[in-house]
Amino acid sequence: MKRIISILIIVGLLAIVVIQLAQNKKEAENRVYQYDKEAPVKVFGEVIKDKSETQNKTFRGLFESMNEVKVSADIQGKITHIFVEEGQKVSKGQALLKMDDQMLQLQLNVLETKLDGLKKDESRYLTLSNEDAVPAITLEKTQNAIATIEAEKKTILEQINKSTVRAPFNGVVSMKFCEVGGFAAPTVPLFELINQTELKFVINVPEEDLYLFTENQHYSVTTGISPKSISASLNQVSSKGGIGNSFKVEFALDNSTGIKPKMNGELKFVTNQSSNDALTISSKAIIGSESNPEIYVVSNGKAVRTPISILSRNGDYLSVNGEIKKGDTIVTGGFINLFDNANVIVNQ
Structure with missing residues (x-):
């Protein structure tokens, strides 16, 4: 008798456990969200605009x-004179400042003295050479020395000319970066010159x-x-x-x-953007990449995934073509639950 009672108790407990598990399963199923693919998805959309779009x-x-330059010197030297001030109009070639060229002038005087003596020697050697009184090589050396001195003289004259800084074009001295007694060099800006005309x-x-x-x-x-x-x-x-x-x-x-x-x-x-085939849509409608773009077109209450081609971009708008036409509604927002051929409700 006790054995039967024990068996009945065990069977009862098992029945209670089975019933409780069934109830728990039912409650869990009721709590789990069951996605209904036929339920309409709420999305945002817009109507495709006309083929031409006018924007201000x-x-x-x-x-x-x-012309706006910072003028510097071609050679280095101490500034002795400044001929212009800020705001002053200048003409092309007008002197802006002068650097100390005293040493260059002394070198020029020495060369001119040497050159004068050599030319006198050349004149004498020409006469003596014609009479075979001096070797021809002596005359040739003198003429070579004259050519060398003349080349050195041209170099000194060019340096003296560059000791005066001149305006490269007609304009206005907008800024001055130098003072008398300062040092000028090729890498040091002296003036800022602008052309106001x-x-x-x-x-x-x-x-x-x-x-x-x-x-x-x-x-x-x-x-x-x-x-x-x-x-x-x-x-x-x-x-x-x-x-x-x-x-x-x-x-x-x-x-x-x-x-x-x-x-x-x-x-x-x-x-005025216009094209025979192009339509204008918002860039927010694009899904995927712009190299292989697609959009959702709403047709008969369903979102149809449609490939397009992007022709150009103007801010937040794209000029596109493809299997779409003016007046079609496209999806621009609410993509999270959206899929091809999903039922949609469009808020515009």
């Missing part, structure tokens, strides 16, 4: 001198906007000192990017009257 572009920059306009352009600047296009620049715009033409685009991967773009100005270097200006124009 504004680029701010500075007016700079076409010939200016250029310089801006920094992000790489996605470089396509806007072409040689056959004309531009207008405005300033804060005049309501009139200044006509400008593209001069050059930097071949290397700078800070923030921006590129330096320079423009030549048709008229820069009244403008000074380092003044601010703005370049404005309207871009």
Whole structure:
């Protein structure tokens, strides 16, 4: 009897454990999220725009001198005279300063004395040589000595000429870095000279906007000192990017009257991007890489993964083509639960 009771107790305990495990399994299944692939996914979308997109572009920059240099001496020496001051207008070739050339003048006097004596000897030797009174070699040596002295004289004259520093072009002395009694050398700046009559306009352009600047296009620049715009033409685009991967773009100005270097200006124009096949979409719609781009196109309530080709970029917008058309709705956000042919609800 006791044996039967023990068996019944064990069987009862096992039944209780089985029932409890079944209940625990049911509760666990109820707590676990069951993903329903047919349930619609909430996404953000936009309608593909027209084939042409017009945008106003504004680029701010500075007016700079076409010629702006720091003038230094070609030779070294002590400064004895300074002929100009800051802010003074100068002409090309005008003397800016003079260095001490006393030693050079003394060397020149010595050479001229030697040269005068040698030329007198040459004259005598020519007469005696014709009469065979002196060897021809004596006349030849004298003539060689004259040629050597004349070459040395030219060198001294060139050094004397370079002891005066002159303006390389017409302009204004914007800064002076020297004083009388100071020392000038080829590596020491003496003056900063700028050309105020010939200016250029310089801006920094992000790489996605470089396509806007072409040689056959004309531009207008405005300033804060005049309501009139200044006509400008593209001069050059930097071949290397700078800070923030921006590129330096320079423009030549048709008229820069009244403008000074380092003044601010703005370049404005309207871009009209058009193409027979291109459409404009937001870059946020791209999935994958831009080398193999795809987008989700909403068709009959489903998100269809569609390959496209990127033609160009303009800021946050892309010019593309592919199996899409104007008026199609594309997904621009909410990709986390999205998959090909998923049911979607689009919030625009």
